[in-house]
Amino acid sequence: MSELLRSYLTVAIFGAVAILLVSSLLGLGSVLRPQRAQGGKYLSYESGVDAVGTGWAQAEIRYYIFALLFVLFDVEAVFIFPWATRLEAYGAFGAIEMGIFIVILALGLLYAWRKGVLRWI
Amino acid sequence: MTLGLLAQAGDGVAPIDTPGVAWSALSPILVLIGGAIVLLVVGALAPRRSRIGWHAMLTVAVAGGTIAAVVPLWDRVHDDGPYSAVASAVGVDGFSLFVTVVIAVAVAIAALLTDGYLRREGLEGPEPYVLMLLSAAGAVMMASANDLIVMFLGLEIMSIAVYVLAGLHLRRRRSGEAAVKYFVLGSFSSAFFLYGVALVYGATGSTNLVRIARFLAANTLADQGLLIAGFALLLVGFGFKVAAVPFHSWTPDVYQGSPSPIVAFMASGVKAGGFAGLLRVFVATFGTYRLDWQPVVYGIAVLSLVVGAVLAVVQTDVKRMLAYSSINHAGFILIGVQAATDEGVTAALFYLAAYTFMVAGAFGVVTVVGRRGDGHHHLDDYQGLARRQPLLALVFAIFLLAQAGVPLTSGFLAKFYVVEAAIEARSFWLALVAMVSAVVSAFLYLRIVLVMYAGAGDGADTDPAAGRPRLAVPAAAAIALVVAVAATIGIGLVPDPLTRTARDATPELVAASD
Numbered sequence: 200m201s202e203l204l205r206s207y208l209t210v211a212i213f214g215a216v217a218i219l220l221v222s223s224l225l226g227l228g229s230v231l232r233p234q235r236a237q238g239g240k241y242l243s244y245e246s247g248v249d250a251v252g253t254g255w256a257q258a259e260i261r262y263y264i265f266a267l268l269f270v271l272f273d274v275e276a277v278f279i280f281p282w283a284t285r286l287e288a289y290g291a292f293g294a295i296e297m298g299i300f301i302v303i304l305a306l307g308l309l310y311a312w313r314k315g316v317l318r319w320i
Numbered sequence: 321m322t323l324g325l326l327a328q329a330g331d332g333v334a335p336i337d338t339p340g341v342a343w344s345a346l347s348p349i350l351v352l353i354g355g356a357i358v359l360l361v362v363g364a365l366a367p368r369r370s371r372i373g374w375h376a377m378l379t380v381a382v383a384g385g386t387i388a389a390v391v392p393l394w395d396r397v398h399d400d401g402p403y404s405a406v407a408s409a410v411g412v413d414g415f416s417l418f419v420t421v422v423i424a425v426a427v428a429i430a431a432l433l434t435d436g437y438l439r440r441e442g443l444e445g446p447e448p449y450v451l452m453l454l455s456a457a458g459a460v461m462m463a464s465a466n467d468l469i470v471m472f473l474g475l476e477i478m479s480i481a482v483y484v485l486a487g488l489h490l491r492r493r494r495s496g497e498a499a500v501k502y503f504v505l506g507s508f509s510s511a512f513f514l515y516g517v518a519l520v521y522g523a524t525g526s527t528n529l530v531r532i533a534r535f536l537a538a539n540t541l542a543d544q545g546l547l548i549a550g551f552a553l554l555l556v557g558f559g560f561k562v563a564a565v566p567f568h569s570w571t572p573d574v575y576q577g578s579p580s581p582i583v584a585f586m587a588s589g590v591k592a593g594g595f596a597g598l599l600r601v602f603v604a605t606f607g608t609y610r611l612d613w614q615p616v617v618y619g620i621a622v623l624s625l626v627v628g629a630v631l632a633v634v635q636t637d638v639k640r641m642l643a644y645s646s647i648n649h650a651g652f653i654l655i656g657v658q659a660a661t662d663e664g665v666t667a668a669l670f671y672l673a674a675y676t677f678m679v680a681g682a683f684g685v686v687t688v689v690g691r692r693g694d695g696h697h698h699l700d701d702y703q704g705l706a707r708r709q710p711l712l713a714l715v716f717a718i719f720l721l722a723q724a725g726v727p728l729t730s731g732f733l734a735k736f737y738v739v740e741a742a743i744e745a746r747s748f749w750l751a752l753v754a755m756v757s758a759v760v761s762a763f764l765y766l767r768i769v770l771v772m773y774a775g776a777g778d779g780a781d782t783d784p785a786a787g788r789p790r791l792a793v794p795a796a797a798a799i800a801l802v803v804a805v806a807a808t809i810g811i812g813l814v815p816d817p818l819t820r821t822a823r824d825a826t827p828e829l830v831a832a833s834d
Binding site: 201203204285287289290292293306307312314 | 333334335336338357361363364365543545546
């Protein structure tokens, strides 16, 4: 076995012990506990009182869309930060390149605006 | 003024050397991306519905512009030889330019088919076209990548746009299901691909294809485990994209659920990008280690041929039949990859070009027969089509017979060249399996043709044309189908221009000269 793989032997042993430990403990519990299936045990828990209504509710799409747009522009900011710290080193070439990047994403924002997803109501 | 301030402030900081960007090398990609952005902005500002389908016209114009941008590059490659740009990250050679043209043709045909489809379903807008252009840009990047990271970039751009395209039909649950399946499995395979890139980098010390090829040619590795593992993972990533067995499980469900014109693009353009990447990385870069990866590709090709042909025979949904048949075709192209010779690459490129027209046209007919709701794809929906609409049935029959490999169509020559390359590389059993699978899949194609011309054959006396509405063939779809039929029969009768072009399109990895 090569040197590279030998150094991962510890990781493999660790993983095997983890799997062994967890499965043996869960398995031991499953063997030792009594099995008495009753219908009431499978109801969903609502702090002890009887469950009311269904478990599903319709989420509003506007939360999802705003979160999506946030992630997009947050990642854009993540790309702009390191460029901004070394702005001089990249010179005009870097400035124009970052400008094009921002313009493309701004055009995407324009598209989202025109599609009406920026409206909260 | 800002740039002046930047220049002033830059006196204290050492400026970074920017690589020379030969913009001419990137012109096809720039045309596609620029066209996509223009279409996005104009589509956002203009009304979504219009009598003339100007979205589709603009998309076809951009695809035409891409082909126009390839022509001067092709001349330059022929006069001065291949070259690379952007610090040896993007390569321009005959291979990448050929695949660029194939992808642009796929975009044009799919855009023409999408126009009538969107109108029929009430889903008009610029989004499908923008996504198709961006996906094509990613595929072109895969074909011209000289660096594994750039190849991954192209793979992701191509794939993510296609994941969204698969879920384009908002009202059909099947479409959303196809998109989710494609996305989840595709992300997994991209992760495998990236891990393979990391392992190859670890084994060779570079992600640049030129440097990897030189390193592997000049050195023998003491421990090949890392490199072979990298080969395997890269094969998984590429194999998923081109729908090779055993990475094919997404293909029937995604092809069946996605909107039919989008499947036309998936089966032609995305497959072209995937195979371009596969050929560039394995045949061109890892050529010196071909004894290690050729047997694996041999096995994958055999499996794809057999599974694609056999499982297609038992389907009753035409889109699933065509999906399994595309797995079978992927097996044929993999024969060209397995040969790892110049003839093999030429044969694979010829097959890709011929196959683009055949499969895009076939899914175009499927789009028309699907009717509103894109749901009528059972074999019974094609029953008696020849009596109701003889031209449409004839066109579909031509595409199916071309896929079966009937002489006088491009499909026959495509299969012939690929099998010839296998025989020259002395993979006789592979060629035998290929020809047997062609016979098995011929049954499948002929069954559809028979159902169209003679009915289901179950003894029903009722006229199959009774009670079925006449299918509307939109003008744009008619243009696309005519072009595809003309190309299929034209290449079948006069293959020489395409053969000579494919022979000139060998991949050559060249480092940047500066």
